[in-house]
Amino acid sequence: MSFSLDTPSAQTLKAEAKELRQQRATLGETLSHGAALEQVARAHGYRDWNTARAALPDRIVSPWQVGTRVKGLYLDQPFTGMLIGVQLLGNMQSYTVTIQFDEPVNVTPTFMFAALRHRVVSTVDIHGISSATRGNGNPQMVLRRA
Numbered sequence: 001m002s003f004s005l006d007t008p009s010a011q012t013l014k015a016e017a018k019e020l021r022q023q024r025a026t027l028g029e030t031l032s033h034g035a036a037l038e039q040v041a042r043a044h045g046y047r048d049w050n051t052a053r054a055a056l057p058d059r060i061v062s063p064w065q066v067g068t069r070v071k072g073l074y075l076d077q078p079f080t081g082m083l084i085g086v087q088l089l090g091n092m093q094s095y096t097v098t099i100q101f102d103e104p105v106n107v108t109p110t111f112m113f114a115a116l117r118h119r120v121v122s123t124v125d126i127h128g129i130s131s132a133t134r135g136n137g138n139p140q141m142v143l144r145r146a
Contacts, residue, residue, distance in 0.1 A: 008044065010056045012092045016040045062088060063126050064095050069146035072128065074099075074120060075107045076138055080146055089123070094131075096123050097143065 017036035024031040031039075037049040046052035064086045071080045085098030104116035120141075124130050128143030 008056065009092065010053055013037070013040050013044065013052060013056065015090075015092060062086065062095070063128070064097055064124075064143075070099060070143055071146045072144050073138075073142040074101075074105055074117070074122070075134065075140060076136075077105045077107065079103075079105050084119075085121070094123055094125050096121060099143075 014037070017033065017040045020036045020040060021031050021033065024036075034049070041047075041049045041052035044052060046055065064083060066083055066086050068083045069080070070083055071078070073079070079099075079101050080103075081099045081101040083097055084100045085096075087096040088094075089096060098119065098121045100119050101117065104118050105120075106114045107117050108115045122130050122141040122143075123132070124141055124143050128141075130139045130141040132140045134140055
């Protein structure tokens with residue numbers, strides 16, 4: 001059986017159940033962990049938690065792997081490079097990536113002087129887009145497989 005990057009994992013549903021319990025607790029309602037799992041499973045279209053657990057993978061396949069050749073835009077400057085570090089964040093949807101550029105990237109908006117970056121660390125989603133944006137509204141990082 002194969003799963004797409006949009007397929008939630010069992011860990012993702014467990015995290016959603018934990019968040020649901022916390023939301024209910026702030027409203028003064030008590031919800032057991034089992035009941036939260038059942039509600040989350042039904043919200044994702046499963047009959048119950050056991051059905052969801054049997055159908056879902058333990059973890060999703062990461063779209064970013066150490067050693068992968070990548071290309072994209074960093075601060076609107078094109079680059080090619082290699083992923084030398086990848087860390088899945090707690091929300092199970094974002095990654096902190098460390099990229100070693102093939103050629104240094106000038107990150108200054110003017111060419112009066114150069115501020116060259118050889119390596120950067122950025123947080124991107126499963127599609128390679130950073131949530132952090134520049135002043136012009138463009139994402140700081142757009143990452144693609146080379």
